[in-house]
Structures are given as structure tokens and as C-alpha cells.
Amino acid sequence: MTDLARRAAELDAADPLAEHVDRFVRGGDVVAYLDGNSLGRPLRSLPQRYGDFIERDWGERLIRSWDEQWMRRPFDLGDRIGALVGAGPGQVFVGDSTTVLLYKLARAAVDAQAERGRTEIVIDEDNFPSDRFIVEGIAAERGCTIRWIEADPAGGVSLEQVEEAVGERTALVLLSHVAYRSGFVADVAGITRAAHDAGALVLWDLCHSAGVIPVGLDEHGVDLAVGCSYKYLNGGPGAPAFGYVRSDLHERLAQPIQGWMGAADVFAMGPRFEPAAGLGRFLSGTPPVLATVALEAMVELVESVGIDAVRAKSIALTDFAEAALAEHVLPLGARLASPPAGPHRGSHLTVTHPSFREVNARLWERGVIGDFRAPDGIRIGLSPLSTTFAEVDVGVAALGEELRRALR
Amino acid sequence: MTDLARRAAELDAADPLAEHVDRFVRGGDVVAYLDGNSLGRPLRSLPQRYGDFIERDWGERLIRSWDEQWMRRPFDLGDRIGALVGAGPGQVFVGDSTTVLLYKLARAAVDAQAERGRTEIVIDEDNFPSDRFIVEGIAAERGCTIRWIEADPAGGVSLEQVEEAVGERTALVLLSHVAYRSGFVADVAGITRAAHDAGALVLWDLCHSAGVIPVGLDEHGVDLAVGCSYKYLNGGPGAPAFGYVRSDLHERLAQPIQGWMGAADVFAMGPRFEPAAGLGRFLSGTPPVLATVALEAMVELVESVGIDAVRAKSIALTDFAEAALAEHVLPLGARLASPPAGPHRGSHLTVTHPSFREVNARLWERGVIGDFRAPDGIRIGLSPLSTTFAEVDVGVAALGEELRRALR
Numbered sequence: 001m002t003d004l005a006r007r008a009a010e011l012d013a014a015d016p017l018a019e020h021v022d023r024f025v026r027g028g029d030v031v032a033y034l035d036g037n038s039l040g041r042p043l044r045s046l047p048q049r050y051g052d053f054i055e056r057d058w059g060e061r062l063i064r065s066w067d068e069q070w071m072r073r074p075f076d077l078g079d080r081i082g083a084l085v086g087a088g089p090g091q092v093f094v095g096d097s098t099t100v101l102l103y104k105l106a107r108a109a110v111d112a113q114a115e116r117g118r119t120e121i122v123i124d125e126d127n128f129p130s131d132r133f134i135v136e137g138i139a140a141e142r143g144c145t146i147r148w149i150e151a152d153p154a155g156g157v158s159l160e161q162v163e164e165a166v167g168e169r170t171a172l173v174l175l176s177h178v179a180y181r182s183g184f185v186a187d188v189a190g191i192t193r194a195a196h197d198a199g200a201l202v203l204w205d206l207c208h209s210a211g212v213i214p215v216g217l218d219e220h221g222v223d224l225a226v227g228c229s230y231k232y233l234n235g236g237p238g239a240p241a242f243g244y245v246r247s248d249l250h251e252r253l254a255q256p257i258q259g260w261m262g263a264a265d266v267f268a269m270g271p272r273f274e275p276a277a278g279l280g281r282f283l284s285g286t287p288p289v290l291a292t293v294a295l296e297a298m299v300e301l302v303e304s305v306g307i308d309a310v311r312a313k314s315i316a317l318t319d320f321a322e323a324a325l326a327e328h329v330l331p332l333g334a335r336l337a338s339p340p341a342g343p344h345r346g347s348h349l350t351v352t353h354p355s356f357r358e359v360n361a362r363l364w365e366r367g368v369i370g371d372f373r374a375p376d377g378i379r380i381g382l383s384p385l386s387t388t389f390a391e392v393d394v395g396v397a398a399l400g401e402e403l404r405r406a407l408r
Numbered sequence: 409m410t411d412l413a414r415r416a417a418e419l420d421a422a423d424p425l426a427e428h429v430d431r432f433v434r435g436g437d438v439v440a441y442l443d444g445n446s447l448g449r450p451l452r453s454l455p456q457r458y459g460d461f462i463e464r465d466w467g468e469r470l471i472r473s474w475d476e477q478w479m480r481r482p483f484d485l486g487d488r489i490g491a492l493v494g495a496g497p498g499q500v501f502v503g504d505s506t507t508v509l510l511y512k513l514a515r516a517a518v519d520a521q522a523e524r525g526r527t528e529i530v531i532d533e534d535n536f537p538s539d540r541f542i543v544e545g546i547a548a549e550r551g552c553t554i555r556w557i558e559a560d561p562a563g564g565v566s567l568e569q570v571e572e573a574v575g576e577r578t579a580l581v582l583l584s585h586v587a588y589r590s591g592f593v594a595d596v597a598g599i600t601r602a603a604h605d606a607g608a609l610v611l612w613d614l615c616h617s618a619g620v621i622p623v624g625l626d627e628h629g630v631d632l633a634v635g636c637s638y639k640y641l642n643g644g645p646g647a648p649a650f651g652y653v654r655s656d657l658h659e660r661l662a663q664p665i666q667g668w669m670g671a672a673d674v675f676a677m678g679p680r681f682e683p684a685a686g687l688g689r690f691l692s693g694t695p696p697v698l699a700t701v702a703l704e705a706m707v708e709l710v711e712s713v714g715i716d717a718v719r720a721k722s723i724a725l726t727d728f729a730e731a732a733l734a735e736h737v738l739p740l741g742a743r744l745a746s747p748p749a750g751p752h753r754g755s756h757l758t759v760t761h762p763s764f765r766e767v768n769a770r771l772w773e774r775g776v777i778g779d780f781r782a783p784d785g786i787r788i789g790l791s792p793l794s795t796t797f798a799e800v801d802v803g804v805a806a807l808g809e810e811l812r813r814a815l816r
Contacts, residue, residue: 028468035471042462050462051455054702058644059450060436062777063443070645097693099667100508125679130693133666133681141664236466236698237478256549258541259507267782271533273541285505285538290644291699294462369470374675 004327004397008389011320017305017313017385024234024386029367032395036383037208037348038371040234043297053293065289071266074287075279080299081242084307085206085227086216091244093279094229094295095287098207098241099130100257101226104282105243106134106174108253109201109224110142113171118199119144122165122173126151128180131205135174144171154337156184156344162191166198173200177215178208178346181373183318183338185213185346189220196221207231210242211298212314212347212384214307217244224249232347232383233302235295240288250278259284301385313384314347321349321380321392328400332407337377348381351399355406359399362406368398412732412805416797419728425713425721425793432642432794437775440803444791445616445756446779448642451705461701479674482695483687488707489650492715493614493635494624499652501687502637502703503695506615506649507538509634512663512690513651514542514582517609517632518550520661521579526607527552528577530570534559536588539613543582552579562745564592564752570599574606581608585623586616589781591726591746591754593621597628604629615639618650619706620722620755620792622715625652632657640755640791641710643703648696658686667692709793721792722755729757729788729800736808740815745785756789759807763814767807770814776806 001009012018024041033041057065069076074093082092096104110121123135125148139146147170149161156179166173173195178185188204195202206227209215211234217225225244229235245253254275260266261283264274275281302310319341330336334353339345353359353376360372371379378399382392409417420426432449441449465473477484482501490500504512518529531543533556547554555578557569564587574581581603586593596612603610614635617623619642625633633652637643653661662683668674669691672682683689710718727749738744742761747753761767761784768780779787786807790800 025463025467027463030468030470033470039466039471039474041470042467046462047455047459050458054450054454054458054644055433055435058447059433060438062438062441062449063447063779064772064777065645066447095505096508097504097667097696099669099693100504100665102667103665103692129668129671129677129681130666132679133668133671136681137664137666230694236462237473238694238696239698240696241693256545257508257511258538258545259505259510260537260541261507263537263541269537269782271540273537273544284511285507285649286638286646288505288646288648288696288699290647290702291696294698364472369472371471374677 004324005393008320008393011316011389015313017309020301020305020385021388023301030369031367032369032391032398033387034370034380034392034395036386037231037379037381039230039237040232040298040383041386042236042294043234043301045297046294049293049297070287070289073289073292074283077292077296077299078242080303081210082244084302085210086214086218087244088218090279091247092242093282094240094242094292095283096241098226098228099134101241101243102131102134104255104257105203105224105226105245106138106172108255109172109203110138110144112253113201114142118169118171120147120169120171122147122149122162122170124149124151124157124175126153126179126181127176128205128207131174131176154182155339156182156186159187159190159194163194166195166200168199170198170200173202176205176208178213180208181350181377183346183348183350185344188215188222192220192222208346211302213311222246229295233295234298235292239295240291243282245279245282250281255282257284261285261287305385310384314382317382317384317387317389317392318345318347318349320389321382321396324393324396325349325351328397329403332400332403334403348379350377350379352376353403355403359402359406362402363398366398368395370395412735413801416728416801419724419797423721425717428709428713428793429796431709438777439775440777440799440806441795442778442788442790442800442803444794445639445787445789447638447645448640448706448791449794450644450702451642451709453705454702457701457705478695478697481697481700482691485700485704485707486650488711489618490652492710493618494622494626495652496626498687499655500650501690502650502700503648503691506634506636507542509649509651510539510542512665513611513632513634513653514546514580516661516663517580517611518546518552521609522550526577526579528555528579530555530557530573530578530581532557532559532565532583534561534587534589535584536613536615539582539584562590563747564590564594567595567598567602571602574603574608576607578606578608581610584613584616586621586754588616589745589758589785591756591758593752593754596623596630600628600630616754619710621719630654637703641703642706643700647703648699651690653687653690658689663690665692669693669695713793718792722790725790725792725795725797725800726753726755726757728797729790729804732801732804733757733759736805737811740808740811742811756787758785758787760784761811763811767810767814770810771806774806776803778803
């Protein structure tokens with residue numbers, strides 16, 4: 001047993017959240033799953049929960065379930081997710097994909113700001129593709145300009161960069177709370193304040209933080225946010241996203257995809273669209289109820305554990321992964337492309353090496369699952385509730401072995 | 409036993425599709441489910457299928473499933489749904505809600521037509537709310553006018569009305585194949601031809617026909633279509649919709665919600681958006697895979713039975729329901745607000761009476777589930793694979809009893 005393996009065993013033994021690891025499906029050939037930041041593992045309770053849902057809520061209550069519970073589901077589940085990201089009730093809803101919600105909320109912000117002569121959108125060059133593509137599309141269709149912030153790919157967007165970028169023409173600042181490549185955690189408090197000081201609205205993408213890092217949306221006065229539910233919220237492949245709109249903005253904003261579920265009286269089916277008075281106006285189509293059964297189960301678990309405890313294990317796992325990389329991988333010429341330990345480090349690390357595309361393919365074959373990101377990065381995602389320190393040790397050691405083999 | 413009950417028993421005994429009824433969950437207090445046009449019943453195979461999906465595809469293969477199968481899922485499942493609505497491969501995709509897809513495809517059409525100076529959208533006053541609301545929103549944001557066709561609430565939009573409405577300014581005609589209230593089946597062939605003769609594009613809403621009535625999209629040269637999967641395709645509450653874009657339009661149209669899944673190279677994550685060369689450009693966010701497990705199971709069943717056989721039973725059920733209404737309900741002063749038997753009648757009937765709001769509430773309590781639609785309609789939906797003639801007899805008789813009680 002190596003020193004690191006011993007250290008991993010000690011950390012697992014002392015881990016107050018260790019009991020939860022076995023709540024997740026851990027089958028097949030997988031020896032180390034280091035990609036919970038891309039697709040969280042399923043909970044073992046899900047087959048039963050889906051069975052109950054199918055037989056009772058759907059199969060027995062049938063259409064009556066809409067009245068009994070499903071119409072409220074986007075808001076009930078939204079409130080619970082809201083609590084995990086620091087949002088009080090009535091501000092978070094579930095529905096649509098992250099991309100569609102980015103479009104809806106960014107359009108709502110840009111259209112409202114256009115009335116005040118503000119037509120510039122601030123975003124960084126290294127933001128996730130959907131965020132950038134949505135902004136490109138909106139800029140083209142609404143006659144806006146884009147102010148691109150050049151981000152450090154191994155770091156992220158700094159407060160100073162935002163302060164320099166915003167001004168009297170800025171309509172919206174759209175940034176990721178945690179950078180999808182580097183795992184850099186942005187300064188939500190400072191950047192939101194800087195955007196507001198310039199008269200801009202801010203939309204935070206929480207995809208890589210929701211369920212693993214406290215966000216403090218209300219505390220920091222955030223305007224808008226969108227987050228993903230299939231990463232650290234383990235909602236399953238393609239599970240619906242959630243959106244946050246601060247209470248006092250509900251009546252001031254309108255989103256463009258006007259559907260029956262966003263109307264003031266859904267079943268009036270009246271002749272003309274009238275948006276719902278509150279958060280409901282940000283809904284469009286029929287809520288994706290069947291798709292949220294897994295998400296609800298994970299939200300329950302995170303609630304019971306507490307987001308601060310989840311974050312504490314996330315930090316411990318990331319620190320341990322860094323030590324394992326320093327032992328097995330960095331000496332072979334790979335580079336860590338993530339921030340150092342501290343408040344700017346999220347729950348995943350990226351390592352880079354020109355051979356990593358082939359290395360990652362080999363790792364997948366032996367059941368060590370990280371995430372290759374072009375051109376040369378492997379992301380090591382550490383989903384605290386489903387990942388052991390031993391798993392990190394085994395996975396990173398395998399990464400070192402395969403890199404060594406590739407370099408022969 | 410009444411004559412009608414005897415007739416129902418004979419029809420069930422002779423029904424070539426009778427064996428399929430028990431493939432569906434039939435539990436709880438429900439004695440007659442007449443709302444499969446709103447939410448189809450779940451298949452009994454689903455708990456097992458969800459269990460397998462969760463434990464194997466998601467739980468064991470984890471992120472590898474994206475490469476192995478999930479990236480193709482919107483198109484593979486789309487092709488299979490396409491076959492049910494008369495579309496050849498490579499033209500149908502699954503994802504987003506009906507409302508979001510209506511927005512994306514209507515915007516794509518309107519934006520393309522604007523370049524040719526066409527700025528009017530034709531739609532009927534009695535179309536489903538989302539269809540109308542989407543058109544209102546797009547007209548406002550893109551500077552279009554709306555030409556409203558006045559529809560007969562008990563019938564639908566006629567070819568003559570469309571011929572009169574379209575002209576050199578028409579950009580898009582957006583109509584429902586089957587009217588959500590009356591069940592009227594529009595003349596897809598004639599109306600599509602009339603729209604094309606005027607230089608307009610046509611977008612058909614297939615929500616109330618997909619999976620129960622052949623559509624012939626390719627045969628009739630339809631441009632665009634959107635359909636729902638939780639009605640006659642039994643995909644479960646809020647299951648994703650599907651969109652159809654005729655092959656030769658792929659390169660000529662662009663939709664506004666530019667996400668990573670619609671990019672030419674999804675994992676290039678390059679600096680600027682470049683739309684996928686084919687159908688892929690109509691995708692936006694991550695495909696809703698978990699949400700399509702139920703849908704896939706039902707598509708399999710409809711494939712095995714054949715859409716023509718499904719339609720044949722749909723006609724027989726509707727004819728029988730009309731006879732039962734004539735016996736139990738119409739003599740009490742209720743009115744049939746649906747077309748007579750024939751090619752213009754879909755798979756549901758609407759009956760109206762001023763007392764139906766309270767009558768429907770009573771019916772729900774006794775497990776007879778139809779669908780109240782303000783101000784005074786009850787829809788009787790007849791999902792052929794899960795509905796027996798006996799169920800229709802029992803349900804319509806109960807409707808008569810409760811109406812009689814309300815009138816006392």
C-alpha cells in the first residue's frame with residue numbers, strides 16, 4: 001500500500017459523509033468515477049421511486065395529478081433547489097434545458113435594458129459554449145454588441161476585469177460561477193456589485209456549482225441565474241435545468257417564449273396572452289414532471305446532509321486529488337490547469353497533457369472515468385456524496401500509469 | 409345489461425387490438441379513463457425499463473453512454489416517431505417542450521421569410537393557447553402582423569378559409585392538425601398546397617394526432633411540424649416534444665436558441681457558433697434522455713401494431729362514444745361540439761353543457777376521468793391501445809347519470 005492509498009483510507013474512515021456513498025448505483029466495470037461534474041451517478045433508490053411514480057402518481061391518479069401536485073412542481077422543487085443556492089422561496093423554477101433558460105432569461109434582461117439604451121453584453125471568451133452561443137445569437141437578433149473578456153483558461157474572470165468591462169452601455173453581464181474547464185470560482189459578491197454599480201443586470205450560470213458550492217444568490221443581490229440538474233444534483237442525463245429571477249424583477253421582465261404555462265390563468269385559454277403575475281411568467285410549456293423524479297431524490301439527500309458539509313468534503317477531495325496528481329501525474333510533464341486550493345477552487349480539477357486524448361480512451365476501457373476536454377485536458381470531477389478518497393487515489397494512479405505508457 | 413353494454417362487449421371481443429389494453433397500468437379507483445388525449449396511461453413495462461436504464465445505461469456506463477448511444481437519441485427516436493407521422497429519416501428530432509419547439513421553428517420560418525418581405529402569420533383564433541401566444545410574441549418582436557382565422561369551435565379551419573387568408577405577404581401558416589377542442593382534422597394536403605401556392609411556409613401542430621392518426625408529412629410536402637409525446641405517445645407527464653423540418657429546409661433555416669448541441673462540432677467548443685450542417689442545428693441544449701424512456705417504449709408498441717390499425721380502432725371507439733352520448737347525454741340537453749363521423753373527426757369528442765364543470769368534478773371522484781375545458785366542455789379522449797369499448801360505455805353512462813343529478 002502506498003502512502004497515498006493509506007492516506008485515502010484514513011480520510012474515508014474519518015469522512016462524516018462516507019455512509020452516503022453506498023446510496024448510489026456502483027455497478028459494472030467502473031473502478032473510479034471522476035466525472036460526477038458532468039453526469040452525477042444515479043441513486044439506488046431511483047428504480048423504486050420511478051416505479052412508485054409510474055404506478056401511483058401517473059398510473060392511478062392520471063390527469064388528476066396535475067391538479068393535485070404537478071402544476072406546483074416547478075415551483076416546489078424550485079424552492080428546494082433555491083435553498084441550496086441561497087435563494088428564498090418563490091424565485092426559482094424548474095423546466096427547459098440550461099440553454100433554453102439562458103436564452104429566456106438573457107433575452108428578458110437584454111430587452112428590458114434596451115429600453116434604457118443599454119445594448120452591450122459582457123461575457124468571457126472561455127465561458128461554456130452554450131452561454132457564448134446564446135449571447136452571440138441574442139446580440140445578432142437584438143442589435144447588441146458583445147464585450148468579450150479574455151479569461152485565463154487555467155483561472156477565470158476576475159473582479160478587476162469585470163470592473164473594466166462594464167459601463168453605461170452594459171445591459172447584461174453573463175458569467176459562470178464555476179468555470180467549466182478550470183473549476184475557477186468567480187467572485188459572485190464583488191462582480192454582482194460591480195455590474196450593479198454600472199447599471200447592468202447580471203446572470204450567473206450555476207451549472208458547475210449548484211448542489212456542491214453555496215452560492216448566496218439573495219445575499220449577493222443577484223438578478224438572474226440558471227443552473228443544471230444532471231451534474232452535482234444527479235438528475236439524470238438531460239434532466240431539466242432551473243432558473244432564478246429575483247422577486248422584484250418578476251414584473252419588470254418578460255421572456256419571449258410565451259406558452260400556456262406562463263399565462264396568468266393557465267386554463268382560461270383566453271384569446272390573448274397575459275403573463276402570470278409572478279415567477280410563473282418565466283415558464284413556457286408543460287412542466288417536465290417525469291424528468292424530475294431523480295432530481296427530487298437527490299435534492300432530498302443534499303438537504304439532509306447540508307450544502308456546507310457537501311462543500312467541506314468537496315474541498316477535502318479536491319485537495320487530495322491535487323496531492324495524488326502531484327505524486328502520479330505532474331512529474332510526467334502534465335500541468336494542473338486549475339486554481340490553487342482556496343476560495344477560488346471549485347469541485348473539479350483539470351490537468352493537461354498533449355497525450356490525454358488517447359490516455360483518456362484507455363482509462364475508460366479500464367473503468368476509470370474522467371472527462372476529456374479538447375484539446376488536451378482531463379477533468380477530474382469530485383462529486384462529494386458519491387465519491388471516495390480511495391476512488392480518487394485509484395483513478396489518479398491509473399491516469400499516471402496510462403500517461404507513462406503513452407510516453408514510452 | 410343495456411343494449412350499449414352488450415354492443416361494447418361484442419366490440420371488445422372482436423377488437424384485434426384488445427390484447428394490448430392490459431399492457432398499460434390500470435390501477436387505483438379508475439373505472440373509465442377518457443383522457444388519453446391529455447395524458448396517456450403508462451405502460452406496465454416501464455418500472456422495469458426505468459430500472460434497467462438507471463442501473464445499466466446510466467449507472468454502469470455513466471458518461472460513456474453519451475458516446476455509445478445518447479448523442480444519437482434525439483435523431484434515432486426522432487426517426488421512429490417520424491415513421492408514425494409519415495416522415496422519412498433525418499427530419500425529426502426529439503427535445504424541448506412543444507412550446508419551445510413552436511417558438512424555435514416558427515422563428516426560423518418567420519426570420520427566413522422576412523428576407524423576402526413576407527411579414528404576416530396566419531393562425532386561427534381557436535388554436536391551442538401556446539400556438540397563439542407564441543405567434544403573438546414573435547409578431548411583436550419581429551414586427552409581423554397576424555391574420556386571425558375565425559374558427560368554428562365545434563369544427564375547425566377549412567381549406568377555403570386558408571385560401572382566403574394567405575397572400576403575397578404571408579410568411580407562415582401555423583395550424584393544428586387536430587383541433588384540441590373539437591377534434592376536427594384539418595386538410596393537411598390541401599392547406600399545405602394552398603400555403604405553398606401563396607409562397608408561405610406551413611407549420612403543423614401534431615399534438616392531438618401524433619401516434620393516433622397518420623399525417624403524411626412527406627407525402628403532403630409539409631415544411632415544419634411540432635408534436636407532443638405525452639398524449640397518444642404515452643411519454644409521461646411533461647415528456648419532450650418532437651420537431652420535423654423537411655430535409656431541403658435544413659440549410660435554409662436557422663433557429664434562434666443557439667446551444668452547444670446545435671453546433672457543427674459539439675465537443676470542439678470553439679470560439680464562435682457554427683450551426684450543424686443538418687437537422688442537428690435545431691437542437692439547443694443537452695438532449696432529455698431520461699425523459700424519453702417511456703416514450704420509446706410506446707413508440708415500440710405503436711410500431712408493432714401499425715398506425716393504420718391504431719387509427720381504425722380510434723374511429724371505432726369514437727363512433728361508439730358518439731352512440732353512447734346520443735343514448736345517455738345528449739337527450740339531457742348537452743351538445744356535441746365535434747365533427748360528425750368521417751375524415752374530419754379525430755380521436756376525441758367534446759360535449760358541452762353549462763353544468764359540466766361540477767359534473768366533471770363528480771366524475772373524477774368516482775373514477776371516471778374525462779377532461780373539463782372552460783367554459784363548458786368535457787373532452788372524451790379515446791386512446792386506442794389502452795381503451796376498451798366497455799370503458800367508454802361505463803364512462804359515458806356515468807356522465808349521463810351525473811348530468812341528470814346536476815339537473816335535478
